[in-house]
Amino acid sequence: MNQQLQKLYDVAQKPTRRIIGLMSGTSLDGLDVALCQLSGSGPDTSVTLEQFTTVPYEDELKTDIRGIFAKRQIDFEVACLLNAYIGRLHGQMVLDCLHTWNLTPADIDIVASHGQTVYHAPKSQHRQDKFPNATLQIGDGDHVAATTGIITLSDFRQKHVAHGGEGAPLAVYGDYFVFSKAGEIRILLNMGGIANFTYLPASQDANLVFTTDTGPGNTLLDAYARRFLNQPFDENGNLAAQGRVSTELLNALKQSPFFEAPFPKTTGPEVFNISYVERAQQQTGTTDITDADLMATLVQFSADTISEAIRRVLPGSETGSTQQTRIYMSGGGMHNPILTKAIQRQLPDCAFGRTDELGINGDAKEAVLFAVLANETLVGGTASFGEGRSGVPTVTMGKISFPY
Ligand SMILES: Nc1ncnc2c1ncn2[C@@H]1O[C@H](COP(=O)(O)OP(=O)(O)OP(=O)(O)O)[C@@H](O)[C@H]1O
Numbered sequence: 405m406n407q408q409l410q411k412l413y414d415v416a417q418k419p420t421r422r423i424i425g426l427m428s429g430t431s432l433d434g435l436d437v438a439l440c441q442l443s444g445s446g447p448d449t450s451v452t453l454e455q456f457t458t459v460p461y462e463d464e465l466k467t468d469i470r471g472i473f474a475k476r477q478i479d480f481e482v483a484c485l486l487n488a489y490i491g492r493l494h495g496q497m498v499l500d501c502l503h504t505w506n507l508t509p510a511d512i513d514i515v516a517s518h519g520q521t522v523y524h525a526p527k528s529q530h531r532q533d534k535f536p537n538a539t540l541q542i543g544d545g546d547h548v549a550a551t552t553g554i555i556t557l558s559d560f561r562q563k564h565v566a567h568g569g570e571g572a573p574l575a576v577y578g579d580y581f582v583f584s585k586a587g588e589i590r591i592l593l594n595m596g597g598i599a600n601f602t603y604l605p606a607s608q609d610a611n612l613v614f615t616t617d618t619g620p621g622n623t624l625l626d627a628y629a630r631r632f633l634n635q636p637f638d639e640n641g642n643l644a645a646q647g648r649v650s651t652e653l654l655n656a657l658k659q660s661p662f663f664e665a666p667f668p669k670t671t672g673p674e675v676f677n678i679s680y681v682e683r684a685q686q687q688t689g690t691t692d693i694t695d696a697d698l699m700a701t702l703v704q705f706s707a708d709t710i711s712e713a714i715r716r717v718l719p720g721s722e723t724g725s726t727q728q729t730r731i732y733m734s735g736g737g738m739h740n741p742i743l744t745k746a747i748q749r750q751l752p753d754c755a756f757g758r759t760d761e762l763g764i765n766g767d768a769k770e771a772v773l774f775a776v777l778a779n780e781t782l783v784g785g786t787a788s789f790g791e792g793r794s795g796v797p798t799v800t801m802g803k804i805s806f807p808y
């Protein structure tokens with residue numbers, strides 16, 4: 405037998421596995437690297453986060469990625485070069501982290517690499533009958549494996565699409581396996597570039613679990629922070645705090661068909677970008693509002709669309725429960741007090757916390773997710789979510805790259 409195959413077989417049989425989860429999100433802030441210890445699978449998954457760091461991206465890399473990111477027309481050579489380059493770079497970043505943590509590649513069983521999303525096109529967005537849902541992540545897993553010498557699982561989203569999903573949010577698998585608790589209605593709210601949540605019923609009935617994107621999280625805030633402040637983001641919502649919400653603009657921003665569509669649904673900066681905001685400003689004659697007012701309006705837009713989506717699953721809605729719901733926040737948006745306070749004001753009946761209180765650092769949660777997904781591919785694969793009726797196909801994800 406190929407020795408690498410034997411190694412994989414051995415890893416799958418170990419009582420615990422050390423898996424490094426890698427996530428580079430739509431904010432392009434850097435690579436999240438989560439070293440996890442995992443045992444069990446499916447709802448019996450147990451995960452301990454041993455180490456976590458975000459390796460920041462150099463400005464030049466951000467510019468290169470932005471050249472092709474979420475754009476319908478791009479320089480294809482750049483995409484081709486970045487696919488290999490990002491794979492190698494992520495591999496090198498893993499090696500640097502291991503060095504800092506006084507570990508070697510031999511201490512790690514698997515790398516689980518999300519790659520960099522460069523385009524996301526669910527059918528509801530591209531509207532071309534003959535084409536299925538589609539999504540594209542680059543940073544090829546073979547390069548990660550060859551650079552680190554560690555067996556790598558990557559490109560997790562394609563199997564989800566192949567089984568009728570939109571390729572996202574994948575968080576639902578990890579959220580259900582790791583955070584579901586009998587007797588508690590939990591909502592896991594992640595606020596990255598795009599916001600999404602997973603609904604976990606108190607019954608823990610997998611058929612009732614579902615997940616959806618809600619629309620923009622930080623993506624528009626970051627785009628305008630770059631323009632107005634020459635900063636990657638509006639730290640602590642400082643600029644937004646100085647502004648007043650324009651109700652007319654806010655209402656126009658909420659007119660996207662995305663918000664009318666039923667759950668589950670996904671989106672990205674392909675839809676929610678500066679052009680989208682500019683069109684809404686032109687329609688409402690608000691092109692001359694101050695930078696602070698625009699930022700305040702965009703924060704309110706994220707907060708409203710997040711809370712309006714969550715409200716649809718609260719007691720009194722179709723779930724019929726009267727229990728209090730606890731919302732566990734994660735992702736960079738949880739550090740923006742203007743955003744979180746606006747959400748809390750809109751959902752006064754909910755209790756709020758962070759996933760940190762469930763043992764997983766909210767900044768690390770998405771990287772941990774990919775370690776959980778890789779673990780599931782190696783040792784699980786049987787957890788069923790109601791035959792995909794909830795948009796959560798029962799599949800294992802990730803392609804296997806041997807280093808040699
Ligand atoms: N102190 C802060 N004040 C305001 N915003 C913050 C703060 N810290 C982080 N953020 C926001 O969080 C973002 C990074 O979030 P995160 O790393 O979760 O995004 P991502 O993983 O790239 O996104 P996605 O989940 O869409 O893939 C920053 O770009 C910024 O908008």
Ligand SMILES: CC(=O)N[C@H]1[C@@H]2OC[C@@H](O2)[C@@H](O)[C@@H]1O[C@H](C)C(=O)O
Pocket residue numbers: 429430521524539571572573574575576596597598599600617670671672770773
């Ligand atoms: C296509 C893509 O990369 N989508 C991301 C993005 O970032 C947040 C939101 O949009 C989410 O749906 C998804 O990532 C997380 C990790 C997910 O799949 O759960």
